[in-house]
Amino acid sequence: MTIMAAEIAQQPEAVAHTLDALRPARAELARLGADARHVLFLARGSSDNAATYGRYLCEVHAGRAASLGAPSLATHYQARTDLDGVLAVALSQSGETEEIVAALRWAAGRGARTVAVTNGAGSALATAADVALVTVAGSERAVPATKTYTTQLAALAVLASALGQADPGFDAALDRTPAAIAAMLDTSPAAADLAAQLAGQAPDRPGESRSEAPGQRGAEGQHLNGGMVVSGRGLAYSTALELALKLEETCYLPAIGLSHADLVHGPIAVLGPGTPALLVAAGDGPVLPGMTDLALAVGRRGGRAYGIGGDSAFRAACLAALPGPDLPETLAPLALVVPGQLLVEALARQLGLDPDRPRGLTKVTQTDNPGAG
Amino acid sequence: MTIMAAEIAQQPEAVAHTLDALRPARAELARLGADARHVLFLARGSSDNAATYGRYLCEVHAGRAASLGAPSLATHYQARTDLDGVLAVALSQSGETEEIVAALRWAAGRGARTVAVTNGAGSALATAADVALVTVAGSERAVPATKTYTTQLAALAVLASALGQADPGFDAALDRTPAAIAAMLDTSPAAADLAAQLAGQAPDRPGESRSEAPGQRGAEGQHLNGGMVVSGRGLAYSTALELALKLEETCYLPAIGLSHADLVHGPIAVLGPGTPALLVAAGDGPVLPGMTDLALAVGRRGGRAYGIGGDSAFRAACLAALPGPDLPETLAPLALVVPGQLLVEALARQLGLDPDRPRGLTKVTQTDNPGAG
Numbered sequence: 168m169t170i171m172a173a174e175i176a177q178q179p180e181a182v183a184h185t186l187d188a189l190r191p192a193r194a195e196l197a198r199l200g201a202d203a204r205h206v207l208f209l210a211r212g213s214s215d216n217a218a219t220y221g222r223y224l225c226e227v228h229a230g231r232a233a234s235l236g237a238p239s240l241a242t243h244y245q246a247r248t249d250l251d252g253v254l255a256v257a258l259s260q261s262g263e264t265e266e267i268v269a270a271l272r273w274a275a276g277r278g279a280r281t282v283a284v285t286n287g288a289g290s291a292l293a294t295a296a297d298v299a300l301v302t303v304a305g306s307e308r309a310v311p312a313t314k315t316y317t318t319q320l321a322a323l324a325v326l327a328s329a330l331g332q333a334d335p336g337f338d339a340a341l342d343r344t345p346a347a348i349a350a351m352l353d354t355s356p357a358a359a360d361l362a363a364q365l366a367g368q369a370p371d372r373p374g375e376s377r378s379e380a381p382g383q384r385g386a387e388g389q390h391l392n393g394g395m396v397v398s399g400r401g402l403a404y405s406t407a408l409e410l411a412l413k414l415e416e417t418c419y420l421p422a423i424g425l426s427h428a429d430l431v432h433g434p435i436a437v438l439g440p441g442t443p444a445l446l447v448a449a450g451d452g453p454v455l456p457g458m459t460d461l462a463l464a465v466g467r468r469g470g471r472a473y474g475i476g477g478d479s480a481f482r483a484a485c486l487a488a489l490p491g492p493d494l495p496e497t498l499a500p501l502a503l504v505v506p507g508q509l510l511v512e513a514l515a516r517q518l519g520l521d522p523d524r525p526r527g528l529t530k531v532t533q534t535d536n537p538g539a540g
Numbered sequence: 541m542t543i544m545a546a547e548i549a550q551q552p553e554a555v556a557h558t559l560d561a562l563r564p565a566r567a568e569l570a571r572l573g574a575d576a577r578h579v580l581f582l583a584r585g586s587s588d589n590a591a592t593y594g595r596y597l598c599e600v601h602a603g604r605a606a607s608l609g610a611p612s613l614a615t616h617y618q619a620r621t622d623l624d625g626v627l628a629v630a631l632s633q634s635g636e637t638e639e640i641v642a643a644l645r646w647a648a649g650r651g652a653r654t655v656a657v658t659n660g661a662g663s664a665l666a667t668a669a670d671v672a673l674v675t676v677a678g679s680e681r682a683v684p685a686t687k688t689y690t691t692q693l694a695a696l697a698v699l700a701s702a703l704g705q706a707d708p709g710f711d712a713a714l715d716r717t718p719a720a721i722a723a724m725l726d727t728s729p730a731a732a733d734l735a736a737q738l739a740g741q742a743p744d745r746p747g748e749s750r751s752e753a754p755g756q757r758g759a760e761g762q763h764l765n766g767g768m769v770v771s772g773r774g775l776a777y778s779t780a781l782e783l784a785l786k787l788e789e790t791c792y793l794p795a796i797g798l799s800h801a802d803l804v805h806g807p808i809a810v811l812g813p814g815t816p817a818l819l820v821a822a823g824d825g826p827v828l829p830g831m832t833d834l835a836l837a838v839g840r841r842g843g844r845a846y847g848i849g850g851d852s853a854f855r856a857a858c859l860a861a862l863p864g865p866d867l868p869e870t871l872a873p874l875a876l877v878v879p880g881q882l883l884v885e886a887l888a889r890q891l892g893l894d895p896d897r898p899r900g901l902t903k904v905t906q907t908d909n910p911g912a913g
Contacts (some may be wrong), residue, residue: 205578225615226610226619226621232622234608234609236607237799239774239775240599240600244600244826246599246603249603250605252577266801352687394620394767401612401613401616421767421769426612442794475543
């Protein structure tokens with residue numbers, strides 16, 4: 168078993184420990200954010216994908232305007248924006264990404280209250296913030312973030328519950344997320360089958376012959392030269408972005424993470440037979456019908472749509488699909504990403520790659536030293 | 541000459557007419573936005589790329605916090621966020637994209653003041669807004685937006701100048717943008733050469749032989765199977781996003797538009813020899829040194845970096861580069877996109893495609909009818 172696979176399997180426990188650790192912080196978060204008219208997220212990489220979830224959740228669940236900040240506005244432009252009445256939430260798994268620490272300090276200097284979300288207890292980011300939400304993922308050794316990502320989502324769900332009105336249904340569903348994540352681990356065999364189909368070892372187009380051994384094919388699957396598109400909408404958009412990043416990092420595929428709407432507004436043109444689309448959706452919510460329509464539209468254009476989650480109509484509209492969690496849309500992203508993580512890990516192995524150590528990446532990336540890694 | 545090429549060439553005039561038409565609106569915009577603590581942009585597709593420019597410009601030039609809204613929060617989630625004190629700026633070239641009209645109405649209903657930026661005088665969007673900034677691009681007949689995009693940028697520059705402190709230097713540079721755009725049209729032969737290099741007709745790797753005629757190669761250049769990555773940072777990030785979208789729409793390439801930082805944080809792994817990187821940069825500003833470092837880093841990894849704009853050090857770090865405009869970074873995006881538009885138009889023709897009529901796209905896309913186009 169790879170380290171990445173082992174860490175994927177540790178997520179139920181990591182999320183449960185994180186929720187236990189952070190629930191008591193709700194009262195303090197509610198006080199800190201009582202007057203906040205805007206929640207500003209500051210992050211990079213997979214933390215930025217977690218922030219995308221936090222942004223939608225703050226708006227949909229807590230009724231707070233929210234957005235993702237551009238760290239370069241702090242670090243390079245020293246923008247003199249007025250952040251009075253803003254709650255700035257900075258995310259970094261290590262807590263040591265200098266750019267994010269600098270962005271948090273800039274936000275505080277411009278008048279914002281600050282929250283850190285990090286797995287690094289005692290890190291620079293945790294120390295710099297008014298309130299630190301320290302996740303309890305344990306040590307993550309594989310380079311692709313998995314349990315540090317889902318525990319960030321758990322921290323953001325706690326934050327949103329603190330900023331919103333009391334909602335016992337939301338809180339009860341949050342308590343169920345570790346079990347829902349555990350149930351998703353059972354999709355591992357189906358994820359491996361789907362990875363094989365994507366890698367071209369189980370041809371889904373008749374009449375093709377192939378002679379190479381999987382390990383000799385190098386970094387590009389025979390069907391994946393054109394890369395992949397990963398799409399989602401609303402709360403699950405974050406899951407699409409995260410899975411696209413994982414495919415890029417771990418499988419070296421040019422994978423594009425696009426919102427449903429941005430996909431329909433243009434790049435759907437690239438979805439020929441050579442570019443499979445991976446569509447992710449929660450099992451309920453207002454954006455699900457549109458995702459099902461998108462799967463059908465991809466098929467009508469001769470493209471290949473694969474799914475994760477959704478309902479039975481969504482999965483029937485896809486060529487193949489992995490089931491998603493039994494959670495409301497507001498919390499589904501905590502578990503919906505798991506079948507995708509399993510798919511990415513299996514696909515990397517199918518392509519003869521080591522998912523634990525992708526080339527060109529280190530665990531703590533400093534944005535301004537691209538050659539240093 | 542294609543219609544797209546003709547419309548690219550009309551941009552100096554279109555931007556000049558737009559500036560003449562919109563300068564008088566500054567006083568009204570300044571009044572409308574006097575108390576605005578946040579500027580919220582609402583857009584899709586290439587209008588969203590224009591909004592990305594507007595967002596950075598509002599923060600850097602006008603010192604106003606700004607962000608891109610998610611239209612689905614309005615149309616699907618009916619999020620009950622408090623937008624009192626927010627200036628909502630909705631962009632749609634036609635002014636008839638229903639989702640954006642609905643998002644503007646939602647913002648107004650939640651307490652925001654509203655501005656429309658559209659080429660559609662009398663359109664639903666123009667009618668619904670407190671102030672309509674109607675661009676003077678004339679009729680755009682090619683499906684890929686060019687002059688409707690650059691005139692949107694001009695409108696956003698007028699908006700930012702109205703929201704910021706008086707800045708005669710900025711205003712004088714804005715007056716020079718039509719001439720700067722006109723100067724960029726002279727890069728057409730160099731853009732065609734670069735397109736040929738990208739399409740594989742002028743091999744940049746020795747020892748390769750090729751026998752097919754260009755028109756028989758279909759939609760994928762021999763060197764472009766892995767797509768392209770387009771990257772920029774800060775104010776020029778919008779240009780990178782717009783050129784990636786143009787490559788996807790017009791050349792059917794899986795092109796990823798990434799910020800410099802997001803590229804360095806992960807997807808740089810995909811930049812093998814098979815995936816060229818197109819880097820765009822203004823000729824000055826705090827993010828330029830990092831873009832030069834990125835070009836060098838791509839080269840060290842065995843990748844191919846091509847450039848648009850920057851200074852001589854940036855262009856020397858690229859395998860080949862097109863020059864950019866003589867404008868300050870805050871206004872460079874109005875002209876920096878032009879060599880890229882010329883590159884996209886030439887590359888489409890090199891690949892045997894019709895840039896005026898990409899498959900699968902119509903001029904006014906309604907997001908929720910993906911199969912209708």
